[in-house]
Amino acid sequence: MFTAIKLEDYFEFLSEDDIRLKGHRIGIENVIDYYLEGYTPEEILNELPSLNLEKVYATITYYLHNRSEIDSYLLRLAKNKTEKYQEFLENPSPLVQRLKKKKNSVLR
Template sequence: MQLEDYLEFLAPDDIRIKGHRIGIDNVINYYLQGYSPEEILSELPTLSLEKIHAAITYYLHNRAEMDAYMLRLAKWQEQHYQESLSAEPSPVIKRLKQWKIEREKEMLNHL
């Protein structure tokens, strides 16, 4: 079996563990933080130890490309996070914030 048999290459910047919605980046992030494969399994219990080992081995065999992949992914995530901070809140969020303000006023009036 090839290492690639454990992975789904959905797009250049979207590599998933086959049969899961979990990205290879999730496994690699834990690995780079010093987690053992068994500790990664406890964090991502829907994976098998075999798939975790395959993801780590794929990373180690393709380190330069995977480091570039991880960097692109981190930049993309940061960009989307920054965009979400500057975006207009959804109507639901607006209603919840208004409800919270009204609730706090009511509580203060009852004191």
């Protein structure tokens, strides 16, 4: 008997801003970013060797079927990443502060 697999079965929807490939810590954005840069599925597999070709194709197909939603998802992730980076620059951790002080004292 044939069991149909839905595209969503390949993914874990952990939150609105965290969709990962089942069994991996790899987010769909990692596969999609390579795809949007022009990588072939086989080239993506070379970059993300813990996946298999089926999962790469499933991710690309999911993206193509849900392009506007996934483009919005990618924009939110990029915005969040930029905000976190700016916050890090404005409020470095105590370790980073100590390292900067150490570096500055060595350079003097």
